[in-house]
Amino acid sequence: xxxxxxxxxxxxxxxxxxxxxxxxxxxxxxxxxxxxxxxxxxxxxxxxxxxxxxxxxxxxxxxxxxxxxxxxxxxxxxxxxxxxxxxxxxxxxxxxxxxxxxxxxxxxxxxxxxxxxxxxxxxxxxxxxxxxxxxxxxxxxxxxxxxxxxxxxxxxxxxxxxxxxxxxxxxxxxxxxxxxxx
Amino acid sequence: xxxxxxxxxxxxxxxxxxxxxxxxxxxxxxxxxxxxxxxxxxxxxxxxxxxxxxxxxxxxxxxxxxxxxxxxxxxxxxxxxxxxxxxxxxxxxxxxxxxxxxxxxxxxxxxxxxxxxxxxxxxxxxxxxxxxxxxxxxxxxxxxxxxxxxxxxxxxxxxxxxxxxxxxxxxxxxxxxxxxxxxxxxxxxxxxxxxxx
Amino acid sequence: xxxxxxxxxxxxxxxxxxxxxxxxxxxxxxxxxxxxxxxxxxxxxxxxxxxxxxxxxxxxxxxxxxxxxxxxxxxxxxxxxxxxxxxxxxxxxxxxxxxxxxxxxxxxxxxxxxxxxxxxxxxxxxxxxxxxxxxxxxxxxxxxxxxxxxxxxxxxxxxxxxxxxxxxxxxxxxxxxxxxxxxxxxxxxxxxxxxxxxxxxxxxxxxxxxx
Numbered sequence: 001x002x003x004x005x006x007x008x009x010x011x012x013x014x015x016x017x018x019x020x021x022x023x024x025x026x027x028x029x030x031x032x033x034x035x036x037x038x039x040x041x042x043x044x045x046x047x048x049x050x051x052x053x054x055x056x057x058x059x060x061x062x063x064x065x066x067x068x069x070x071x072x073x074x075x076x077x078x079x080x081x082x083x084x085x086x087x088x089x090x091x092x093x094x095x096x097x098x099x100x101x102x103x104x105x106x107x108x109x110x111x112x113x114x115x116x117x118x119x120x121x122x123x124x125x126x127x128x129x130x131x132x133x134x135x136x137x138x139x140x141x142x143x144x145x146x147x148x149x150x151x152x153x154x155x156x157x158x159x160x161x162x163x164x165x166x167x168x169x170x171x172x173x174x175x176x177x178x179x180x181x182x
Numbered sequence: 183x184x185x186x187x188x189x190x191x192x193x194x195x196x197x198x199x200x201x202x203x204x205x206x207x208x209x210x211x212x213x214x215x216x217x218x219x220x221x222x223x224x225x226x227x228x229x230x231x232x233x234x235x236x237x238x239x240x241x242x243x244x245x246x247x248x249x250x251x252x253x254x255x256x257x258x259x260x261x262x263x264x265x266x267x268x269x270x271x272x273x274x275x276x277x278x279x280x281x282x283x284x285x286x287x288x289x290x291x292x293x294x295x296x297x298x299x300x301x302x303x304x305x306x307x308x309x310x311x312x313x314x315x316x317x318x319x320x321x322x323x324x325x326x327x328x329x330x331x332x333x334x335x336x337x338x339x340x341x342x343x344x345x346x347x348x349x350x351x352x353x354x355x356x357x358x359x360x361x362x363x364x365x366x367x368x369x370x371x372x373x374x375x376x377x378x379x
Numbered sequence: 380x381x382x383x384x385x386x387x388x389x390x391x392x393x394x395x396x397x398x399x400x401x402x403x404x405x406x407x408x409x410x411x412x413x414x415x416x417x418x419x420x421x422x423x424x425x426x427x428x429x430x431x432x433x434x435x436x437x438x439x440x441x442x443x444x445x446x447x448x449x450x451x452x453x454x455x456x457x458x459x460x461x462x463x464x465x466x467x468x469x470x471x472x473x474x475x476x477x478x479x480x481x482x483x484x485x486x487x488x489x490x491x492x493x494x495x496x497x498x499x500x501x502x503x504x505x506x507x508x509x510x511x512x513x514x515x516x517x518x519x520x521x522x523x524x525x526x527x528x529x530x531x532x533x534x535x536x537x538x539x540x541x542x543x544x545x546x547x548x549x550x551x552x553x554x555x556x557x558x559x560x561x562x563x564x565x566x567x568x569x570x571x572x573x574x575x576x577x578x579x580x581x582x583x584x585x586x587x588x589x590x
Contacts, residue, residue, distance in 0.1 A: 003189045014248035016224050019184065028245065038185060044255050050248050084559065091564060100564030107559050108526060111552065115522050118548060119515070136555060143547035147390075151544050154393030157491065159376035160325045161332075161362075161369045164281040166202060166274075167289065326398035 004086050006042040008051040009034050039086065046093055053093045058083055064102055071109035075132040083134040110137060118144030184221075184256035188214045188263035195270050203274050206295040211267070214260050221257040225250050272301065279306045280321055283367045322363040332362045335377040340368070396543050400484035401437035406451040408432075409442065436485065440492045450493040455479060456486060458499045461506040468513045475514055475536035483511060483540035511541075518545055525552055 013031045014020075020037065021029045029035065037045070045051040057063075058079040066074050076083045087103045110133075117129060118141050133141060191210050198204045228250040232239055239247070275298055278286060284306055291299065313320055340352035345364040352358070352368075357377055368374040391399075402420065408431050415424040416438070423434045431451065434442075442448040454460060455478065467476050479485060486507050494500050518534075518541065525532065532549060534542065558564070 003186070012243070012248050013245035014252055015245040016228055016249040017252045020252070028249070038183060038189075040259055041184065041252065041255055045248075045252070048248075048251060050251070084555070088558065088564065097564075100559070103564065104556075104559040107555060111525075111555075112523055115519065115548075115552075119519060119544070140548060140551045140555070143551050144545075147544050147547045151393050151540065154397070155487065159378060160328075160394055161366060161376050163372040163375075164370045166278065166281060167287065167372050325392070326394050 002040040002043075003038045004056070004080060004082055005036040006039050006056060006090075007034065007054040008037050008042045008045070009054070010051055012050045014050070039089065043089070043093065053090075055094050055096060055099070056080070056086060056090060059087060059090070059096075059099050059102065067102070067106045067109070071106055072113035072129075073132070076106075076110075076134045076137075077132060081135050084136050111140075114141050117141070119148050184217075184252070185259040185263070187217065188260045191267050192263055195267065203271070203290065203293050205293045206271070206298060208295060211264065214264055218257050218260050221253045221260070225253040225257070228253070271298065275302050276305055278302060279309055280324065282370055283321070284310070287371065319363065322366050327362060330362055331359055332365060333357060333359050333377045334365045334369070334374045336368075336374050338373050340373055390546055391543055393540070393543070396481075396539050397484045397488070400481035400488070400539065401435060401440075403436050403479070403481055403485060404433050405436050405439050405453065405485075406431050406433055407439045407442060407448040408451060409448040411447050413447075436488060440488060443493050443496075450489065450496045452489065452493075452497050453479070453485070455482070456489070456497070456503055456507075458502050458506065461503060461510065465506055465510050465513065468510055468517075472517065472520075475517065475534075476510075477536050478510070478538060481539050482507070483538055514541060515544075522549070522552070525549075525556065 010029055010031055010033045014029045016027055017029055021033050021035050037051070042051060042053055046053055058076070063074070063079060080086055084103055084107060087099055091097060091099050113129070114133070114137055130138065130141070187210060191207060191214065194204050194207060228246045229239060232242060232244075232246050232250075237244070275294070278290065279302070282290070286294075286302065294302065309320075335357050336352045336354055339354045342349065342351050344350075345360065350358065350360075352374075365374060365376075369376060408429060409426040410428050411426065412428060413424055413426040415422050420435065423438065424432060426432055426448075439448065439450050443450055455464075464476050464478060486503075489497060490500070490504060497503055514537075518537070522545070532553070
C-alpha cells in the first residue's frame with residue numbers, strides 16, 4: 001500500500017535526488033517542484049515539513065459523486081486497490097476530515113453488496129463483481145467464501161488427511177472413488 | 183523510483199497464493215542491496231559536502247540536508263522491504279516442518295536459498311529435540327483424529343519401510359492398513375492417500 | 380486447539396468443531412456386556428445388553444461402528460419435532476429457534492454412522508438441511524444491519540457450526556466498520572460539551588436481527 005503514488009509539492013529544495021523529478025535538468029529537486037512520490041516517502045517528508053501533500057485523485061469530488069450515485073458499481077480497485085487504507089492514512093496528512101465520512105459511507109454501502117454475494121454465491125458468478133473490489137473488500141469476500149467452502153467440504157465428508165497444499169497440485173486424488181490410474 | 187525494486191520483491195510474495203512458496207529471488211535481492219549501498223554513498227557524500235562548508239548537520243536544513251534525508255529514508259525503506267521478504271519466507275519455511283515433515287521434497291528445496299535450507303534444518307532439529315524431550319510427536323493429529331488405524335493406498339513406489347516393529351514394502355497401488363500416525367506424513371507428502379473403501 | 384489447522388487465523392476448522400461436538404452425551408443401547416470404562420472425562424458403563432446407557436458421542440460412534448450398540452436418536456431429531464422447528468423458523472424472521480448447540484455436527488455424525496437407527500432418515504435429513512438454510516438466510520439478512528455504530532453482535536441460539544461459518548466475515552466486517560467510524564476519522568457532530576461516556580458513545584449493542 002505504501003507504494004501508492006501521492007502528488008506532493010516540495011517546500012524545500014533537495015540535492016542529489018534528481019531521479020525523483022523527471023522534469024528536473026540537474027540532479028536536484030527545486031523548491032516548489034510538483035512530483036509524484038510513493039506514500040512512504042511523501043509521508044516522512046511531510047513530517048519533516050519538506051513537502052505538502054495533495055489529496056489523491058480517488059478521494060476527489062468526482063469519485064464521491066459516483067459513490068453516492070451507485071456505490072456498488074464503482075470500480076474502486078482501478079482507482080486505488082488500497083482505497084480505504086490510503087484514505088485512513090491520508091486524513092491526518094491533508095487535514096480533510098470529510099474523507100473519513102466519505103470512506104465510511106463508501107464502505108457501508110458497498111458492504112451490503114459484498115455480503116449478499118459472499119457466502120452463497122459460487123465464485124464463478126461473482127467474477128463480474130470481484131474485480132471492482134478493493135483489497136480490503138476482497139479479503140472480506142474471500143474470508144466468507146473460504147469458510148463456506150470448508151464447511152461444505154466437511155459436510156460432504158471423505159478423507160480428511162490430505163497432501164500438504166504447499167506441494168504441487170498434480171496427482172491430486174482425495175476423493176474416495178478414483179479413476180483407474182494408468 | 184527509489185524503493186521500487188524492493189517493493190516488487192514483496193509484490194512477488196503477495197501475488198503468490200496464500201501459503202505457497204515462491205522461488206527465492208536472489209537477483210532482485212542483491213540488486214536491492216546494491217541500491218542500499220548506492221544510497222549510502224550518496225548520503226555520505228552529501229554529509230561530507232556539508233561538513234566541508236562547516237555546517238552543523240544537526241541543525242542545518244538546506245538542500246543538501248533534505249537530499250540526504252531522502253537517501254536515508256530510501257535506504258531504510260529498502261532495508262525494511264528486505265527484512266519483510268526474509269521474515270515472511272522464514273514463517274512459511276517454519277510451517278513446512280509441521281506440514282510436510284523433516285525431509286523436504288525436491289520441488290521445495292529448489293525454492294530455498296542456501297541459508298534458508300540451513301534455517302529449516304536447524305529449526306527442524308530444534309523441534310525434534312523438544313519433541314524427544316517430551317517423548318511426544320507433536321506433528322501428528324493436526325486434524326482431529328478418528329481411528330487409530332486407517333486404510334491407505336500407496337501412490338508412489340516408496341520401498342521397504344520400517345514402521346515401529348513392522349517391516350513393510352510399500353509398492354505403488356498397494357493398499358495397506360497402517361497406524362494413522364505412521365501414515366500421516368506419507369499422505370501429507372503426497373506419497374499415499376487415505377483409502378475409504 | 381483453535382487455529383491449529385491455520386495458525387494465522389484464530390478460528391476453528393469444521394473438523395475441529397465436530398471434534399468438540401463429539402463430547403456431547405447421547406444414549407446408546409449396547410448388545411454386549413462390558414465393564415465400566417474409566418476415561419479422563421469421566422466413567423461410563425458398566426454396559427449390559429439391552430439396557431440403555433449414556434456415553435459421549437465419540438464413544439457411541441466407535442461402539443456403533445464395531446456393531447456393539449444401537450444409538451438412540453435424540454428427541455429433537457424426530458420428524459415431528461423438526462417439522463415444528465422448521466415452521467417456527469419460517470414464522471419468526473426475527474429469532475432463531477432453540478436447537479442443540481451442535482445440531483449440525485451431531486446430525487451429520489449420526490447420518491454417517493448410525494443411519495439405520497434413524498427412523499425416516501431421508502425426511503430427517505432434508506428437514507435439517509431446510510432448517511439450516513432458513514437459519515443461514517436469517518443470519519445474512521441480519522448482517523445487513525451492521526453499521527458503523529455496531530460494536531458487538533448478539534446471536535442468540537445460533538449453533539456452533541453456524542457461528543463458525545460466519546465468524547471470519549463478521550470479524551473483518553466489524554474491524555473495518557470500527558476503523559472507519561473511529562473518532563480520528565470522522566468529525567463528531569455533537570458539541571464537545573455533551574460529554575457522554577466512551578462506551579455509550581459507541582452506540583447501542585445491536586441484536587443480529589432483520590429490521
